[in-house]
Amino acid sequence: MRNHTNRENEGESAFGTTYNKGYFMNINDHRISVQFGTGNYVDADVRYGRQRNVNNDFDTSMNFNVWQSNLAEVMIDTIADDGCIMNNGHDQVFGWCSAECVAKFIGCIASAQPGEDITAAINQIYQSNTSKGLS
Numbered sequence: 001m002r003n004h005t006n007r008e009n010e011g012e013s014a015f016g017t018t019y020n021k022g023y024f025m026n027i028n029d030h031r032i033s034v035q036f037g038t039g040n041y042v043d044a045d046v047r048y049g050r051q052r053n054v055n056n057d058f059d060t061s062m063n064f065n066v067w068q069s070n071l072a073e074v075m076i077d078t079i080a081d082d083g084c085i086m087n088n089g090h091d092q093v094f095g096w097c098s099a100e101c102v103a104k105f106i107g108c109i110a111s112a113q114p115g116e117d118i119t120a121a122i123n124q125i126y127q128s129n130t131s132k133g134l135s
Helices: 099-111 119-131
Strands: 015-017 022-027 030-035 072-078 094-097
Touching (some): 022 099, 030 099, 072 099, 094 099, 099 119
Antiparallel strands (some): 022 030
């Protein structure tokens, strides 16, 4: 049996991992979740478990010390109301993001002023990512 979290206190810490296939960070009242495992919008061989040593179970990443992908799926939400920053109004996640794209998302969140709406900036970063043919 797995416990949900190692923390006994209420609330979230600044950093967390999920099933050995991603992480989240809480920055400036936003939470960024970066996932790169089976079922996420990432490299096809990872997403569908198409590697010889991998099956397509949700938590297959727990069988490995190191889990890798070239692309990640990102969700950004506001902690106070759990409202997601939408991908051009279509989806709650930004799929097939490069490491550079994720770094720019984090920089945007880190430099945001309290109460600032960063939706347009996040979508601009993502559009730059997709214009490079990564999605």
